[in-house]
Amino acid sequence: MSSSTATGSAQLDASAQPPCLRIAGDWTLAHYVVLERNVDALTTPLTDATQVDLAALGELDTAGASLLVRLLGAKRMADLAREAPGLPAARRALLQTVGSALDAYRKPARKPKTSAITEVLARIGGAMESVWRQQLQLLGFIGLTLEALARSLPQPRRWRITSLVSHIEQTGLDAVPIVALLTFMVGAVVAFLGSTVLADFGASVYTVDLVAFSFLREFGVLLTAILMAGRTASAFTAQIGSMKANEEIDAIRTLGLDPVELLVLPRVLALLVSLPLLTFLAMIAGIAGGGVVCALTLDISPAMFLSLFKADIGVRHFIVGLVKAPVFAFLIAVIGCLEGFKVSGSAQSVGEHTTSSVVQSIFVVILLDALAALFFMEMNW
Template structure:
């Protein structure tokens, strides 16, 4: 029998009426690398009309059969099994085994399910049910916090003053720089935009009132609450969630202590104290940033700026500061609740930390929009 060199194991013969792919030589493991390179040089999959010539195939093992199936495709290789004259019986049996194994190993690609109107309604209903469940859980947790707070007020010896001071430092004092810097920059941006627009109408002087009203009523408390929702709510969830994952919450209950009184109340009370103070700092920083832009771009002197600011009614300040305790209570409650929902793994801690930030920011923005509409209708 004529020996076929490795270079002739696979070649395209264009001499006939139609191009013919000649498969020859020994398709065995020693030639695997060479065969793999030659197969990679072809454009796969082969055309449906491509003629395959197996008459010069001298040897075939499992590795070569796998490459042959890869070259021809599972369907065409299966078709060869129905042509006994194409290969000897032993090689056909080997090829059939390899084809069957490769067919079983191919993962089934799930078809993209088409969403019918009924399925869309079912998904919407499931989402609403989850939302209602989370809302009820939050309301129940808020009730538990209020009940524990009222019960602890009758027992001053059980007050966690040290924990309260520590949380006030963490949530309030340490947050002053970032709150002041951010609101100062936002105040500069608001004043610059206001001056750019109002200058067209010859009303640049009203930029002072724009900055003052924006920060006294909305931006001061809103920016502070959003920053604390990302900074403090996530910290509360991570701290309590890590304790839950390490079974420290169970240990606290075993010792006869109340986790709500020990862990939640200091955090809630600390945020109730620090968020209004941080809101006041944010108002001052934002107005200061707006005053700086007015001084540099509009030539409004600090004396004139303060004079215009003095004429703004104080009710705008009280409208803004009155929303701070509500936002503080909800941010702390959501952060602590998500911490108690952790289920004992690091992945769960990260998941609920993200959820606490998203929920806190959503609730803050939603309530701020509702409060803005209410105060506008009340002409406050």
């Protein structure tokens, strides 16, 4: 057996009775490669009768301790106090700690390989489960909102008029320019495309009916709702989500206030007021855009446009379009507020739930609009 050197060593003296394993030198990370080869070279298995001599052990760190644990076994580390009474307490504690950690470690089981079809089906199933869970949460939150509304309506002192007016300004008045501009341009495009197609049949005059019918029944409320889903629902989620991240909602509950009544009801009521008004504005702007195109390209004067509009388009088309606005407003506001309450506390979570609120709102609006169009068509309304 060689004496202790800078580089550690482990040699088994099989001629001694009983056999003795002598550990010497520094067992540190700097000598890990050499030490690992030395440990692997000890092909003779150690028995319980083999003695361990740690008298010449030099420096020791966790890398060297892990090699000693691999060489001697984790269970034997617990007996170091008995087998090596001269070993310093710090080194004995290091060896025992590393030994217990390695003994408790278990390699994670390798996941079985699955086919691509199985993975696709699993992802579809996970997505469907997530959608179902979101719908259940949405239904529950709608119930909470309606319950808070029913509780506060009979008590005028609990009405938050200032907050309501502020949100009406933000969701309604501030959205007038973008809604009017967008629907005006879409109305102009619809009129231009309609006149181009109808001109082949000599029916360009029916462009008036096309623009009026489409904007009164569908485009006015649909475009406005989509704009509100992208503009207002995202704002609601970001506002409430930031409060959730800053623990302001917890502070509201601590003060004995209801966050739904304080934060959700003013936003929902504000959008219930704003969206029908914006829908009416969108109808007027879209029809005006179509009237401009008719005047410029079809020589249909504004007076003739209004005359045809009055003769061919009934009030029921306006009612069919406007009646959908409060439903869309309620769902957009509720979805935006719900996603805000789902924020976990980080900026990333705020962004994720803001995106989710916009996607969900637009999806729900388009889905309900399609169902409503089929229903009204079947009812011949």
